[in-house]
Amino acid sequence: MYSILYNKDWQYLIDYLSRLxxxxxxxxxxxxxxxxxxxxxxxITAVTLLISTVKSRWLQLGIVSGGxxxxxxxxxxxxxxxxxxxxxxxxxxxxxxxxxxxxxxYLFFQTNWKWIEKPVSIGVLITAAVALMGxxxxxxxxxxxxxxxxxxxxxxxKILMLATIPLIFSFGVMGISYLTSRLPISLFLSxxxxxxxxxxxxxxxxxDIAEQAGIEDVMVKVSIAIIVPMLLALLAQxxxxxxxxxxxx
Numbered sequence: 001m002y003s004i005l006y007n008k009d010w011q012y013l014i015d016y017l018s019r020l021x022x023x024x025x026x027x028x029x030x031x032x033x034x035x036x037x038x039x040x041x042x043x044i045t046a047v048t049l050l051i052s053t054v055k056s057r058w059l060q061l062g063i064v065s066g067g068x069x070x071x072x073x074x075x076x077x078x079x080x081x082x083x084x085x086x087x088x089x090x091x092x093x094x095x096x097x098x099x100x101x102x103x104x105x106y107l108f109f110q111t112n113w114k115w116i117e118k119p120v121s122i123g124v125l126i127t128a129a130v131a132l133m134g135x136x137x138x139x140x141x142x143x144x145x146x147x148x149x150x151x152x153x154x155x156x157x158k159i160l161m162l163a164t165i166p167l168i169f170s171f172g173v174m175g176i177s178y179l180t181s182r183l184p185i186s187l188f189l190s191x192x193x194x195x196x197x198x199x200x201x202x203x204x205x206x207x208d209i210a211e212q213a214g215i216e217d218v219m220v221k222v223s224i225a226i227i228v229p230m231l232l233a234l235l236a237q238x239x240x241x242x243x244x245x246x247x248x249x
Contacts, residue, residue, distance in 0.1 A: 024091030
C-alpha cells in the first residue's frame with residue numbers, strides 16, 4: 001500500500017518484501033507493528049516449551065527472570081547487522097524480555113486472577129501508576145523502555161524497573177478495563193477491545209492516508225484509525241457467518 005500511495009518502483013517493493021522474512025526491528029512504515037507478531041510467536045513458543053519441560057513453577061520463574069536480567073546486561077546485538085539495524089531475525093533476542101511478561105501473564109490466568117476485579121486492588125494499582133508518573137515528571141527517577149529497539153535506560157537498577165513498572169501499568173489498565181465494562185458504553189469499548197490486533201496493524205496506514213487526504217483534525221484521524229479496521233473485521237466475520245449458513249443449507 002505504501003509503495004502505491006507514494007509511487008515507489010518495483011525494486012523498492014521487492015527490496016522491502018525481503019524484510020518481511022527477516023522481520024523484527026527491520027520492519028518500518030506501514031509494517032512497523034508487525035515486529036510484535038514475530039516476538040509474540042517466539043515468546044509463546046519459548047514459554048510453552050518451558051512449562052512443558054520444567055515442572056517447578058519457581059524454576060520456571062527463575063529461568064524467565066534470568067533471561068530478563070541478561071537482557072538488561074547489553075544494549076544492542078552489535079555482531080549482527082541486518083538492513084543497517086543491530087538486531088537478530090524476528091527480534092529473537094527480545095524474547096529474553098517478552099518471555100518474562102508472557103510467563104507472568106500465564107501465571108496470572110492460571111491462578112486466582114479475580115483479584116484484579118476488586119476495588120482495593122484496582123485502587124492500589126492506579127495509585128502506584130499515578131505515583132510513578134508523578135515521580136517521573138518531577139525527575140525523581142528516569143526510565144525509558146522500548147522493547148522493539150531494545151532500549152532500556154534507567155537511573156535505578158534496570159532489572160528492578162523493567163520487572164515492575166510495565167506490570168504495574170499493565171495490571172492497572174486491566175483494572176480500569178474492568179471498571180469501564182460497567183459503564184453504558186461498555187459494548188462499544190468491548191467491541192474495540194476484541195479487534196485491537198487489526199486496529200494495531202492498520203492504524204499507521206490509515207493515519208497516513210487520512211493525512212494525505214488533507215484531514216488535519218486529530219479526533220477525526222483517530223476515529224478513522226479505530227473505526228475503519230473494526231468495521232472491516234466485523235464485515236469479514238459477518239461474511240463468514242453467512243457463508244456458513246449457506247453451506248449448511
